Amino acid sequence: MHFTSKDIDQYVGQKEYVDTAVIPLIELDLSANGMKASANASEYMQSLTAILEKQFKGRILLFPPVSYARESDRTKLAVDLQAELRKTSFQHVFYLTADAQWRALDDLPNVLWLPAIPTGDMDQTFKKSVMEDQLRQVLPLFMKEWTHHS
């Protein structure tokens, strides 16, 4: 489900089924050299989470991407996000990011780091097959988490 008022209405009624939150984490690098790569990472992350949502619509709630500046304190961000999520009844929370800095941090559980693929210049069919391959990489991680804890 998406973080829209219509889907949230449905979520409220089906809380026991929608037990997984997915939060994309996107770094904003607006320097002249980094902007294109940053935009690409954002595009990739949003395509990936969109097809993930399509596959698991009834079990995950996809949040809008959390974007932060390059120099932001990620530890603080992690603490704030987790504090906010404690108010919900999600059993599983996944963070998806292409920002390599999260790999060095242990502040968040279940951070899935994926190297961004430059999909911007691909034609639609090719892009689709690439994104589906990417989805296939991520699916087992979700299935594992779900079977592990339920």
Added chain:
Amino acid sequence: MSNNRVSRRQFLGYTLTGVGGFMAAGMLMPMVRFAVDPVLQQKDAGDYVLTGQAVSEITEEPVRVDFSYEQVDGWYTSDVTNSAWVYRDGDKLIALSPVCKHLGCTVNWGGDAEHPTQFFCPCHAGRYEKNGANIAGTPPIGPLDEFDVEDQDGFVAIGAVKENTLV
């Protein structure tokens, strides 16, 4: 000759009736045309979306067929890619919607190793028979929807979604 003579009064009468008639017809014709237009409107094949899947390759084993169409959401137009599970039943083509009737996840054919001849929803382990019938005891509350489907020059064309007619 004199019997058929047209008087000035008659001549003017005929002329006015004729001209008036033309004017009335000129006004009424478009109105009538507008009124009956919906009936004359042709349902064209544009409601079907042509896919790249050849009909000859479709077997009794459901395969995923992707198709895309344009969707308008407010002022935002986007190309939406959707898919259908298509298989052959006798000489008929069947296309089922991959959207789980529980909470809308995407189902897969043979997605569960223990039930290779059923549709499986990975979210909450919902299962469906090949014809889309939901299996009792699993979360879904109804059968999978069905698409109108037809053979257009050897390729599968997917039409509107409708309630399952096979169950």
